[in-house]
Amino acid sequence: MGREGEVATQLLRAFERENPGLRVRVEQLPWSAAHEKLLTAFAGDATPDVAQMGNTWLPELVALDALEPLDARVRASRQVDLADYDPGILDTNTIDGCQYGVPWYVDTRLLFYRRDLLAQAGHDAPPRDWDEWVRMLAAVKQRVGRDRYALILPLNEYEPMVALWLQQGEPLLRDGGRRGNFRSQGFARTLRFYLSMYERHLAPPIAQTEIANLWNEFARGYFTFYISGPWQLGEFRRRLPSELQSSWMTAPLPGPTGPGASIAGGSSFAIFRRSPRKAEAWKLVEFLSRPEVQQQFYRLTGDLPARRSAWADTNLAQDPQARAFRDQLDRVRAVPKVPEWERIATELRLVMEKVVRGELPAAGVAEELDARADRILEKRRWMLDRRAQG
Amino acid sequence: MKPSRAGWLFAAPALIAIAVFFVVPVVAALVMSATDFDIYALASLHNLRFVGLDNYVDLLQRPLFWRALLNTLFFVVVGVPLSIAVSLGTALLLHSRLARFKGFFRTALFSPVVTTLAAVAVVWIFLLHTRYGMLNYALSWLGVHPVDWLGDPRWAMPAIVLLSVWKNFGYNMIILLAGLQAIPGELYEAAQLDGAGPGATFRHVTVPALAPMLLMVSILTTAGHFQLFAEPYVMTQGGPAERTVTVLYLMYQDGFKWWSLGSASAVAFVLFVFMLGTSLLQARMVRGAGWSS
Amino acid sequence: MVVLKRPFASLAVNLALALTALVTLFPLAWMVSASLMAPGEASTYPPPLVPRAPTLANYRLLLAEHGLLRQVANSLVISLLATGLSLAFNLTAGYAFAKLRFAGRERVFRLVLGGLIVPAQVAMLPLFLMLKEMGLVNSYAGALVPWLASVFGIYLVRQYALAIPDEMLEAARIDGAGEVRIFVSVVLPTLKPIIVTLAVLTFLGAWNDFMWPLIVLTDHDVQTLPVALAALSREHVQDAELMMAGAVVTVLPVLLLFLALQRYYVRGLLVGSVKG
Numbered sequence: 001m002g003r004e005g006e007v008a009t010q011l012l013r014a015f016e017r018e019n020p021g022l023r024v025r026v027e028q029l030p031w032s033a034a035h036e037k038l039l040t041a042f043a044g045d046a047t048p049d050v051a052q053m054g055n056t057w058l059p060e061l062v063a064l065d066a067l068e069p070l071d072a073r074v075r076a077s078r079q080v081d082l083a084d085y086d087p088g089i090l091d092t093n094t095i096d097g098c099q100y101g102v103p104w105y106v107d108t109r110l111l112f113y114r115r116d117l118l119a120q121a122g123h124d125a126p127p128r129d130w131d132e133w134v135r136m137l138a139a140v141k142q143r144v145g146r147d148r149y150a151l152i153l154p155l156n157e158y159e160p161m162v163a164l165w166l167q168q169g170e171p172l173l174r175d176g177g178r179r180g181n182f183r184s185q186g187f188a189r190t191l192r193f194y195l196s197m198y199e200r201h202l203a204p205p206i207a208q209t210e211i212a213n214l215w216n217e218f219a220r221g222y223f224t225f226y227i228s229g230p231w232q233l234g235e236f237r238r239r240l241p242s243e244l245q246s247s248w249m250t251a252p253l254p255g256p257t258g259p260g261a262s263i264a265g266g267s268s269f270a271i272f273r274r275s276p277r278k279a280e281a282w283k284l285v286e287f288l289s290r291p292e293v294q295q296q297f298y299r300l301t302g303d304l305p306a307r308r309s310a311w312a313d314t315n316l317a318q319d320p321q322a323r324a325f326r327d328q329l330d331r332v333r334a335v336p337k338v339p340e341w342e343r344i345a346t347e348l349r350l351v352m353e354k355v356v357r358g359e360l361p362a363a364g365v366a367e368e369l370d371a372r373a374d375r376i377l378e379k380r381r382w383m384l385d386r387r388a389q390g
Numbered sequence: 391m392k393p394s395r396a397g398w399l400f401a402a403p404a405l406i407a408i409a410v411f412f413v414v415p416v417v418a419a420l421v422m423s424a425t426d427f428d429i430y431a432l433a434s435l436h437n438l439r440f441v442g443l444d445n446y447v448d449l450l451q452r453p454l455f456w457r458a459l460l461n462t463l464f465f466v467v468v469g470v471p472l473s474i475a476v477s478l479g480t481a482l483l484l485h486s487r488l489a490r491f492k493g494f495f496r497t498a499l500f501s502p503v504v505t506t507l508a509a510v511a512v513v514w515i516f517l518l519h520t521r522y523g524m525l526n527y528a529l530s531w532l533g534v535h536p537v538d539w540l541g542d543p544r545w546a547m548p549a550i551v552l553l554s555v556w557k558n559f560g561y562n563m564i565i566l567l568a569g570l571q572a573i574p575g576e577l578y579e580a581a582q583l584d585g586a587g588p589g590a591t592f593r594h595v596t597v598p599a600l601a602p603m604l605l606m607v608s609i610l611t612t613a614g615h616f617q618l619f620a621e622p623y624v625m626t627q628g629g630p631a632e633r634t635v636t637v638l639y640l641m642y643q644d645g646f647k648w649w650s651l652g653s654a655s656a657v658a659f660v661l662f663v664f665m666l667g668t669s670l671l672q673a674r675m676v677r678g679a680g681w682s683s
Numbered sequence: 684m685v686v687l688k689r690p691f692a693s694l695a696v697n698l699a700l701a702l703t704a705l706v707t708l709f710p711l712a713w714m715v716s717a718s719l720m721a722p723g724e725a726s727t728y729p730p731p732l733v734p735r736a737p738t739l740a741n742y743r744l745l746l747a748e749h750g751l752l753r754q755v756a757n758s759l760v761i762s763l764l765a766t767g768l769s770l771a772f773n774l775t776a777g778y779a780f781a782k783l784r785f786a787g788r789e790r791v792f793r794l795v796l797g798g799l800i801v802p803a804q805v806a807m808l809p810l811f812l813m814l815k816e817m818g819l820v821n822s823y824a825g826a827l828v829p830w831l832a833s834v835f836g837i838y839l840v841r842q843y844a845l846a847i848p849d850e851m852l853e854a855a856r857i858d859g860a861g862e863v864r865i866f867v868s869v870v871l872p873t874l875k876p877i878i879v880t881l882a883v884l885t886f887l888g889a890w891n892d893f894m895w896p897l898i899v900l901t902d903h904d905v906q907t908l909p910v911a912l913a914a915l916s917r918e919h920v921q922d923a924e925l926m927m928a929g930a931v932v933t934v935l936p937v938l939l940l941f942l943a944l945q946r947y948y949v950r951g952l953l954v955g956s957v958k959g
Contacts, residue, residue, distance in 0.1 A: 041821075041901055042432075064433040156629060207541065207630050213921070339429065343648055350454070353631055357543070375448075383430060383437060396862035397785030404776035404832035408795065411810060411828050416801055418809035483700050488693040491700075497945065498704040501711065504941040504948070506891045508909035509933040512916045513714045516923045522726045524713060556707065561952070568953050617802060620893045624913045638804055638894075645808050646898060658805040666800060 004052060004105075004267070007300045015287045022280055042066050049275040050284055052104060052267045055092035060339035061270065062095045068271045068278060069098040079286040084307045088264040088332035095337050101268030102285050103306035105297070107229050108262045109163045109253065110328045112236070116247040117144075117224045126251030130193060133254045137202045140224045146201075152223040153197055154208035155356055158349040159263060160227040163253060165190040166333045167260035173373070177338040178381045180373025182366045189256070191365060198356050205356045215239040218248075227253070229265070233321055234302035250324035252331070264332035266306065304329075340376050347372045423655035432649060445656035455657070457632050458640040459664075461547060465636065466615045466668075469551045473611060474604070476555055477562035482596075484563070485570040496567075500560035507557065511624040514553045515540065543631040550621045550634060558614070562607045569603040570596070605676045609669045616665045637661045714934070718742070718927035725923040741928035751929060753904060754911040758890055758933075761823055761907060765830035765889035766882050772832040773881060777840020778870055782852060783862070792841070798834045804894065811898055825899040826907070830889055836881055842954055843877040844870070880951040883944045890937050908933040 005026065012024045038057065041047050042064055053061070061067050074080050082090065085103055093101035111126060118126070121140045127133035140150040153160055165172060168186030173179065181187065197203040203223075211217050218226065219240055226232075236248060253262045269285045271278055287293060294305035295314050304325055305311060316322050335341055351369055354360040360368075423445055430437035449455045480499055484492055502510065517524050518539035526536040539549040577599065581591045597604075619638040622628055628635040628643070635643075637657060645654030713732070717725045718741055720734040746752045779785070780792045810828065811820070819825040847870060855865045871878070896907045903911070912929045919925055941948055 060429065064429060066433075155631075350632065357631060359631075379426060379428060379430060379437075382439075394783070394785040397779045397783030397788065400775040400779035400783060400862075400866070401785075401791075404772040404837060405791070405795070407772060407831035408798065408834070411813075411831065412798060412801075412803075412806055415806035415809040415813060418813075419805050422809060480700075480703055483696055483703070486696050488689065488696045489700055490697055495700045495704055497942070499707050501938065501941070502707060504887055504891075504937050505711070505934045506893075506909050506937060508891075508893050508913050509930040510710065510714075512912060512926050513710055513930050515916065515920075516717070516725065516926070517710055517713065519726075519923075521728060522730045522923075524709075524730060527730050556710070560707075564949055564952055613802070617804065619804075623893075623897075624916060641804065641808075642894070642898075651808050651812070655805075655808055658802075658808065662802055662805055665802060669800070 004297075004301055004303065007297065010300065011288065011293060011297060012284075014293075015284060018287070019280075019283060022283070024284060047272040047274055049277050050269055050271050050281040053101070053270055055089070055101070055103075055264065055266055055268055056335060056342060058093060058101050058268065058270060059095055059337040059341065062100055063339040066272055066274070067100045068273045068275075069100060070102065070271065070282075071099050073282050074099060074102065077282075077286055080289050081307075084291075084309050086264075086306075086308065086329045086332065088329070088334065089266060089306060092264050092266075092334040092337070093268050101270045102289055103266055103268045104288060105266050105294075105301075105303040106306050106329060106332075107231075107265035107267070107304070108325065108328050108332050109159050109227050109229055109265075110262055110324055111251045111253060112218075112226045112228055112232055113249060113251065114218070114221065114224045114247055115249045117221055121224075126249070127254045129254050129258050129260075130256050134196075134202075137197075137225065138200070141200070141202050144221065144224075148221060149202060149204050149223045151197060151203045151225040152211075153194070153203045153227070154211075155205065155353040156207040156349070158345045158352070161190065161194050161348065161352060162335060162345060163227070163262045164194060164260075166263060166335070167253070167255040169261075171336070173336040173338065173341075173344075173377075176384070177336050178377055178384065180344065180370040180377070182369040182373065187366060191362070194352070195355065195362055207353070219244055230304045230322075230325060231302065233319075248321075250321050252324050252328040259327075259331065261331045261333045262328050264334045266304075268306075338377070338380060340380060343376050344373045347376070419655045419658055422652055423659055425652045427650075427652040427655075429649040431651075441652070445653050446660070448653065449656055449660065454632060454635065455640065458635045458637050461633060462616060462618060462636045464547055465551060465554070465618050466612055468548075469554050469615050470608065470611050472551065473555045473559055473615075474562055474607060476559040477607070478566055478604075480559065480563045481566040481570055484567055496564070499563060502557045503560040505557070507620045508624055510557060511553065511621050514549075515625050518549055540626055541630055543633045546626055546630055546634050550618070550625070553621060554615070554618075558611075562611060565607055566600065566603065569600050573599045601676065605672065609672050612668055612672065613665050616661060616668075637664075711934070711938075714927050714930050717924055718931045720924045722922065722924050725927075726921070741924045742932070744925060745928045745932065749915065751908070751911065751915075751932060754906055754908050755932060757823075757900075757905055758907040758909075759936075761826050761896075762886050762889040764823065765827055766885045768827060769830050769833065769836055769885040770878060770881060773836035773840050774871070774874065774878065775866070776832065777837045778844045778866060778874075780837065781841045781844035782847060782849070782870075792837075795834055795837060803829065807895060807898060814899060820899055821902045821905055823905065826896050826905075829892075829895055830885060833885075836885070839881060839951060839954055840874070840877060843874055847873050876947065876950070879944065880947040883940065883948050884951045886940065887937050887948070 008026050012026065016023060038047075038051065038053065038061070042061070047066065058067070074082065080102055086106065089103050089106050090099075093099055093103060113126060115126075117140060118124075118136065121136065121143045123136050123139065127136050137150040144150070162172070165187060168184075168190060170181065170184055170186040172181055174181040174184075198205050208214065211222075215235065217223065218236075233250075237245065240248070253260045255261065269288065271281045271285070275281055288297070289307065291305075291307050291310040294307050294310035297303065298305050298310065298314060298316065304316070304322070311317055311326060316326075335345070348369060351360065351365060351372075355362050355365060424440060424442055425431075426439045426441050426445070428437075483489060484496055484499075489495065516522070518526075520526060520536050520538045520541065523539070525539070526534075530536065537545055539545050573596065577595050578591065581595050586594065617638055618636040619642065622634040622636055622639045623642070626634040628639055638661065641654045641657040641661070644650045644657060716733050719737040719739070720731070721736065721738055721740070724731060724734060746755075780788060814820050814825045814828065819828070851869060851873075852865060855869050860868070890907075891909065892907070893909045893913075896910050897913070900906045900910060903914075906914075908929075912926075912933055915929055916926055
C-alpha cells in the first residue's frame with residue numbers, strides 16, 4: 001500500500017532473478033482504501049496469494065478463516081529468525097496461539113517536537129513521564145500565547161489516545177475480548193489526562209482537516225509537540241525548510257510514571273488460505289524478510305525494518321531522530337486482537353470528538369463507550385459461546 | 391412468429407434482467423435486513439441469525455443514524471428549494487424575449503449537469519480550500535474572513551449544498567424552460583389586458599401553469615437529494631464531526647466498511663420509506679393547495 | 684408576451700445571464716487552468732487564475748507514473764458496452780410494450796414502471812453478494828449488470844415507438860416479413876433519433892457512475908475513472924494540479940460528447956416531463 005507498493009516492484013526484480021519461473025504481480029492500493037478492498041476481495045473470492053496488511057487487520061482476516069497459519073513454515077525457515085523481531089510486534093501477529101503474519105516493517109507512535117521552542121520555554125530535554133510532560137506543555141503554552149498551542153491532538157485520530165491507554169498496562173477489552181473495558185481505572189486516568197489537554201488549551205480542539213498544511217504549521221510554531229509515526233521522519237525532512245531541520249527531534253512517549261508504552265503497529269506479510277501457490281508465496285516472504293532486503297527497503301521508503309539486525313549498518317544506526325523509535329519499539333503493546341477492534345476504536349474517536357467539541361458531557365463517557373463496545377461485540381460473544389458448547 | 395409470441399420474446403431479455411438484477415436483490419435486501427448478516431456470515435452461513443426487526447430497532451438507538459438522517463434532511467430541505475429556485479430563475483431569464491445568445495447560455499448553464507460528480511467534487515475540494523481556494527479568495531474581496539468550508543462542522547454541509555446547486559440547477563432549468571415555452575401566449579395577453587404587472591403575472595399565470603411540472607421537478611429533485619453519497623465520500627469522508635454523514639453514506643459504511651450487511655440493508659429500506667413518504671407528501675400538499683389541473 | 688423597448692430590462696436580463704454563466708463555467712475553467720500549472724503553483728496566495736507557464740507535466744505524471752491510462756480504457760470499454768447492451772435490451776422491450784400485443788402487456792408495463800420508486804441502492808448490497816457467488820466481482824460484467832435494462836430506458840423507447848403508425852407494421856406483416864425483420868428494417872430506422880438519445884444518456888450515465896463501480900470494482904486494474912480519481916484524491920490531498928489533470932481527463936470526454944449531441948440528450952431529459 002501507499003509508497004511501499006510503489007517501491008515493492010524494485011525489490012521484487014531481484015527475487016524474480018533468484019527464482020526464475022516465478023513472477024510477482026504487485027497490486028498497489030492506497031492506504032485509505034486498502035482495508036475495505038482486502039475485505040471486498042475476500043468477499044469476492046479474489047484474494048491475492050500474499051498481502052501486506054496492517055497488523056491490526058490480521059484478527060479480522062483470521063476470523064474469516066482467510067489466512068494460513070505460518071508456525072510450521074517459520075520454524076522450518078532459515079531466513080526468518082523470530083528472535084530478531086520485537087516481541088511486542090510479534091505479538092500482534094499471533095492470534096489464538098498461532099502465528100499468521102511475518103512482520104515486514106514496524107510502526108508506532110511517539111513524540112515529534114520542536115526542541116528550539118521547548119528550549120525557549122526553559123526545557124532542554126524531552127519529558128519522561130506525564131507530570132513532566134504537562135509541566136513542559138504548560139510552559140510552552142505560556143510562552144506562545146493564546147493563538148498557538150503546545151501540542152496537537154487531532155480529533156480525527158484515535159491512535160494517540162489508544163497509545164496513552166495502552167500505557168496503563170491493562171487490557172482494552174475484558175473477558176477474552178468479549179466486552180469493553182472502558183469503565184476501568186486505567187481508562188479513567190487516560191480520559192482525564194487526554195481531556196485536560198483541551199481544557200487547559202494546550203491542544204486545539206480541531207481535526208486534522210482543519211489545518212491547512214500540517215508541516216507549515218509545525219514550521220511556524222503553531223504547535224510544539226505532535227504524536228506521530230515513522231513516516232513523518234521522511235515527510236519532515238522533505239517538507240520542512242532546511243533551516244528548521246536541526247530544530248526538530250523525536251522522543252519516546254512519556255508514560256504515567258516513566259517512559260511509556262506505545263502502539264505496536266506496522267505491516268506484516270500474510271498468506272491467504274485459498275492461494276494455490278503458498279510455497280512460492282512463502283519464498284517471497286522469506287526473501288523480503290532478509291536483513292539486506294529489509295535494509296534496502298528502508299533506504300527506498302524510510303519505513304523501519306522489522307528485523308532488529310537490519311538496523312545496524314544503515315543510516316538508522318546513526319540517525320539521531322530514529323533512535324527514539326528503536327527505544328520505543330522495546331515497549332510496544334498490541335491492541336486487542338479481535339476483528340471488531342477498529343470499529344470500537346472508531347466509536348471511541350466519535351465520542352471523544354463530541355466531548356471535546358462540547359456536544360457530550362465527559363461524565364458518562366465510559367458507560368456510553370462500554371455500551372457501544374458491548375453491542376458491537378455481541379456477535380463475537382455469541383460465536384465464542386457457541387464454539388465452546390459445540 | 392405470431393406477434394404475441396414475438397412480444398414476449400422481445401420483452402423477455404429486459405424483463406429477465408430487471409427481475410434477476412433488480413427485483414430479486416430488492417427482495418433479498420428486505421430479507422437480509424431481518425438478519426444479522428455480517429463478516430462472520432460472509433465466512434460461513436452457519437453464522438447467520440434471523441433477528442426480525444432488531445436491526446431497525448438498533449438503528450433507532452444509534453446516534454449516528456439520527457445524525458445521518460438529520461444531515462440528509464438538511465440537505466433536502468435546504469438544497470431542493472434553492473436548486474429549484476435557481477432553476478426557475480434561470481429558466482425565466484432564458485425564456486425572456488430580451489435574452490440574447492440563448493443557445494450559448496443554455497449550454498453553458500447546463501454543462502455542470504453532464505460532468506462527472508466525483509471529478510467535480512475533487513475540483514471543489516480545492517475551490518473550497520481555506521487558504522488557497524477561489525471561493526474564500528472571492529469572499530475576501532467582500533471583506534469576509536476565510537471560512538473553513540470542509541473542516542468546520544457548521545459549513546461542511548452548506549458547502550455541499552452549494553456544490554449540488556451548481557451542479558444540478560441546469561437540469562431542472564431545461565425542464566422548466568420547456569414548460570414555460572409551452573404556456574399559451576393567450577394567457578399572458580389576457581393578463582396584460584387585465585393590467586397585471588410582472589409580479590402578478592408570475593403569480594397568477596406562470597406558476598399555476600407550471601404547477602404540475604414544478605411538482606414533478608420537486609419530487610424528482612427531492613428523491614435525488616435523498617441519495618447524497620458521492621460528495622461526502624470524496625470530499626469529507628463523512629466529517630467533520632460526522633456532519634456530512636448521509637443515510638446512503640451510513641449504508642455504504644455499515645455495508646462495505648464494517649460488513650454489517652444486515653444493518654446496512656435496514657438503512658437502505660429506511661431510506662426507501664423516507665423517499666416514498668416525502669414524494670407522497672409533496673403530491674398531497676400540492677393537491678391540497680388546489681393547483682393540480 | 685408583448686414586448687416594449689426596454690433597454691434597461693434587456694441589459695439586466697443579459698447581464699444576469701452572463702454573470703450566472705460566468706459563475707457556472709468558472710469551476711470548470713479553473714479545473715483546466717490549474718491542470719496546466721506547475722506542481723505547487725495553485726497552492727500559493729493569492730491563488731493564481733492562470734498558469735505562469737502552462738505545462739503538460741501533470742498529465743504526463745498522471746498517465747505515465749500513476750497509470751491512469753488503464754482506467755481511461757476501463758471507463759471507455761465499460762461505457763461503450765453498457766451503451767450497446769442497454770440499446771439491445773431496451774429497444775426490443777420498449778418496442779414490444781408499444782407495438783406488440785401480448786397478454787398482460789399493460790399490466791406488466793405498469794409493474795415495471797413501479798420499479799422507479801425504489802432507489803437503486805437498495806439492491807446494491809445483495810447484488811454484490813449475488814455477483815460474488817457468480818464470480819463477477821471485479822469484472823467488467825459486474826459493472827455492466829445495472830445497465831442491462833433500465834425502466835427509464837424502456838419507457839423512453841415505448842413513448843417514441845407508440846408513434847410508429849400501425850399500418851406500416853401491418854403492411855410489412857402482410858408482405859410476409861417476420862417480426863425480427865420488421866423490427867430491424869422498419870422500426871429501428873424510425874427510432875433512430877431515440878436510439879441516439881438513449882445511447883448518449885446511457886454512455887454519460889455509465890461513464891459518470893460512481894457508487895456501483897466503487898462497490899464492485901475493487902481491483903485498481905479494472906476501476907473506472909471516477910472511482911480511481913476518488914482514490915487518488917485521498918492520497919494526493921495536497922497536489923491540486925495533479926488532481927485537476929485527473930479531473931479534466933475524467934470530465935472532458937463526456938463534456939465533448941454532450942456538446943456534440945446536445946439535442947438528443949435534452950430530448951431524452953424532456954420526454955418524461957413534457958407531454959408529447
